[in-house]
Amino acid sequence: MPGSPAQAPAEPSAAVRSAAAAAWWTRWWVRVLAIFVASRVVTTVILLIFAANQGQNPWTGPKPDYFSFATIWDGLWYNIIAVSGYPSTLPTDGGHVTENAWAFMPVYPGVVNAVMFVTRLSWAPASVLVSVACGAGAALVFHRLLRRVGLSESTALFAIVLFCVAPVSPLFQVSYAESLGILLLAVALLLLVERRYGWLFPVTLVMAFTRPSGLAFALALGLHVIYRWVRRGTDPFPVRERVLSVSLTVFSGLAGLAWPAIAGLVTGSWTAYTDTELAWRAAYIGYVHLVPFAPWFQGAQWWSTVMLGIPGWVGIVALVVIVALYAVLLFSPPVRRLGPDLLFWVIAYSVYLFAVFFPQSSTFRLLLPLFPLLGVLALPRSRVYRVLMVVLFLAMQVGWIAICWGVAGADWSPP
Template sequence: MVRRAPSVVPWWSRWWVRVLAVYAASRVLTTILLLILAGVQGANPWTAAHPSYFDFASIWDGRWYNIVSIAGYPSTLPTLDGHVTENAWAFMPVYPGVVNALQFVTGMSWPVAAVLLSVAFGAGAALLFYRLLVRVKLSPSTSLFAVVLFCVSPVSPLFQLAYAESMYIFLLTAALLLLVERRYAWLFPVVLVMAFTRPSGLAFALALAFHVVYRWVVRRRDAFPVRDRVLSVSLAVFSGFAGLAWPAIAGLVTGDLTAYTDSELAWRAPYIGYTHLVPFASWFQGADWWFTFMLQLPAWLGIVTLLVVVALFVVAQFTPAVRRLGVDLRFWVAAYSVYLLAVFFPSRARSGC
């Protein structure tokens, strides 16, 4: 009997090569778009008119991260007429810290180091996103198509800006993959770093709470060992404390218990004035602003539109296509949606929290 040699898979057909090829092609497209925008960018507080690519890619929030990397955080909150104004406390420390480390090793300037770091984390996020979808039993072709959408979505240029989003999405995707695989112990450091990269700890804690309750309910057909119970519950509590840690640090350093939320709210003040953070009020305030100020339409129409959109979103979570993602990814979508409804303000600029 003649044995056949095992077939060798060509390197260009390996899953990671295809994912990286999609990511690279999408970066060409988004780079062209950003260069076009940079070409028409006028003079602003961050750059002169028509800035270079790296200067354009590191303005706005990128400059705030740069400020954090150079000067850290103020011990006294800046105010105007008694109200806290925009300041560095709204930007978490992990991303600028890693950029600083890259600068130290390579000698790169801030804009170059920050942008290249974001590009690298974006590539890592695309790879993990594909593995996550395959892990929840989507076909390789469907998973690759999802990667294409992931890489060319309207917000995908963020993968090559000096923003923390690339790093955060990389960490989030890693966390979701570990959650699906029930590797709770490995999640502790990921959750901690993630919570100091972008606001996420409270939302992930809620997703973990959903996960724990579900595993308890179905424990007769899907074993829920004592070790998993202890680790998963501990992880949910840990994630909640991690989500509260940065606001607590801001309060301790500045002596103002609401330093972090007041700093975040400063970005929405140009739209609705200075307000306190009232959970679940932001979207109604945003709907009122968009419909009355921007569209010149009755305020009640904005409220009705918002409620209809939320209802349609909830219904969509139970459609067959979404159910194929599995319970854990749907728990995250539900938890993060609740978090966004609680604190996010939908505006044309940075919305905070």
């Protein structure tokens, strides 16, 4: 009634407040971030235990603190790049190019430099901060990618659990470019699945200067274009999308060749990048030329004869069998549930890896871009299976840190 005192708004009931709180907690991004944070706590504890037992090594004194332990191995190379850039003259041992900064791409140290400038942090905490932030972003985008290709919320969330506790997941909190590279790759795959080709140009370019990915992604794009062309009768492939997707394929290929070209221009040697990469495998098989698809066969012979003391042909036969079984697996019904575009990436990157990389301890890290396959491992809904998978992954994580990250004297098993 006019002139009567206004009534105070009613307080929300306890049930309404409870429902609102529950709704907030059940948001997908909250769950993903909670999984990521919990996994990082576990991995931090594991790394600290190893650091407390770490002896004197080329990077730190005995019992290093967390940040010192997190910046060993390639972290030093990225630090060198951030401080002094790349050499204009390739270092040699008198006849062959030796290990140098050209093997590492500039985006990650550039981003860390920017964070150092803004926050005034030193290299070690700034580099770890960038890796952790990018790892969290990668987990969020990976979840959206899995939901976009049709996997259930339960499956997508468990895939995130596997992603966060994977054997090489400590890379999400050390001074390596993998976190940033995986974040960019996840974004690129999501844009590809959604056919947002225009947005892929800048992402593909930055990705190619973060980790070696341009040529593999160009192959995946090529398979995508062929697939769309073949299915254009049932799935329209407009002229605009044809032009954009073909242009993007060519652009990605050129982006993949850009860093070796830049290394060649700066140093005056057009083989600067490949010679630098080959320096890392010289300790195993000596200095050899890069012949596509030869490294894995060279590796099979080396591991058989040198490490196992058995005839080299045994290793080659084992390699052929493993590759054949892997090819069959890629075309199995569970993998096909990921959709054609994620399958194209897995095929393309597998071919690229098989063509140019030499199998050794770093191979475990180089398998990380195959992370979409975690969606397949997450498909079974059995609680027993899921618990066992988490336990297995954590045990393998401890094994990876022990073998690859921890340093024992003159360590020949880099991460």
